[in-house]
Every structure is written in C-alpha cells, then in structure tokens.
Amino acid sequence: MKLRLSPQTLLVMDAFLEHADEWKYGYDLSRVTGLKSGTLYPILMRMAERKLLETEWEAAAEAGKPPRHMYRFTPEGLRFARASVASQSGSSLGEVALDRMQSFRAQILRLEGQP
Numbered sequence: 001m002k003l004r005l006s007p008q009t010l011l012v013m014d015a016f017l018e019h020a021d022e023w024k025y026g027y028d029l030s031r032v033t034g035l036k037s038g039t040l041y042p043i044l045m046r047m048a049e050r051k052l053l054e055t056e057w058e059a060a061a062e063a064g065k066p067p068r069h070m071y072r073f074t075p076e077g078l079r080f081a082r083a084s085v086a087s088q089s090g091s092s093l094g095e096v097a098l099d100r101m102q103s104f105r106a107q108i109l110r111l112e113g114q115p
Contacts, residue, residue, distance in 0.1 A: 003050055003080075008035055010088055012043050013081040016053075016071075020078055023056070023070040032109070044071055052077030 003009065011033045016024065030040050047053045051074055058068045073081065 003046060003052070005084055005088060008033075008039055009043050009047075010085060011035065012040065012047070013085055016073055017078075017081055017085065020073050020081075023058075023072045025058075025068050025070055027068075029071075047071075047077065052080055 012029065012035070015029055015032050026037070026041060026044060029035075029044075030037060033040065035043075044053065048055050048071070053071045054074050056070050058070050060067050
C-alpha cells in the first residue's frame with residue numbers, strides 16, 4: 001500500500017488516532033489540524049481509496065441541512081497509522097514535522113478552550 005507520508009498526512013493520521021474508534025467530520029478535522037480543505041480532502045480521499053478509512057454519509061439532522069460525510073479508521077488503517085506515526089517519530093525530519101504540527105494543533109485547541 002503506497003501512501004505518501006507527508007507531514008500533513010501524518011497530522012491527519014494523528015488526529016484520527018485520538019479517539020480512533022469515533023467517526024470524524026472533515027470540517028472538524030480541518031479545525032483540529034489547521035489544514036485547509038484543498039489539502040485535507042485529497043488526503044482523506046487517498047486514505048479511503050487505500051481502505052485505511054471507511055466513509056459514511058450522515059443523514060441530515062435537520063430539514064434544510066445537507067448530509068455530512070464522516071470518516072473513521074478501518075482496522076487496517078488503524079494499524080497502518082499507528083505504525084506510520086511511530087516510525088516517523090523515530091526520524092529527525094519526521095519528528096520535527098510531527099512535533100510542529102502537534103504543537104500547532106495544541107495551540108488551536110487551547111484557543112478554543114479545549115484541554
């Protein structure tokens with residue numbers, strides 16, 4: 001399975017690893033990671049194409065609201081993400097990139113009042 005492990009892809013995987021069994025919305029992932037939709041959604045699509053993520057459409061909760069696409073790890077995706085994030089944290093470049101992204105993510109969460 002080929003998947004480019006860019007710092008952005010590692011950040012998305014790391015966001016999924018937190019509460020890995022829960023469904024996540026693209027918009028929420030964008031807020032947590034700080035990635036713009038033009039970066040985030042192609043990563044999500046590639047991960048889904050490689051069977052790392054399962055996807056589902058959520059029925060509209062209220063009339064007039066469009067359905068939302070949800071994502072979560074497949075069992076294979078969870079194993080792959082854990083191994084990928086762990087292996088990248090051992091390399092100095094991967095560690096620096098992941099540390100920067102995680103620091104940025106922590107700053108966003110603090111600004112939003114989350115622990």
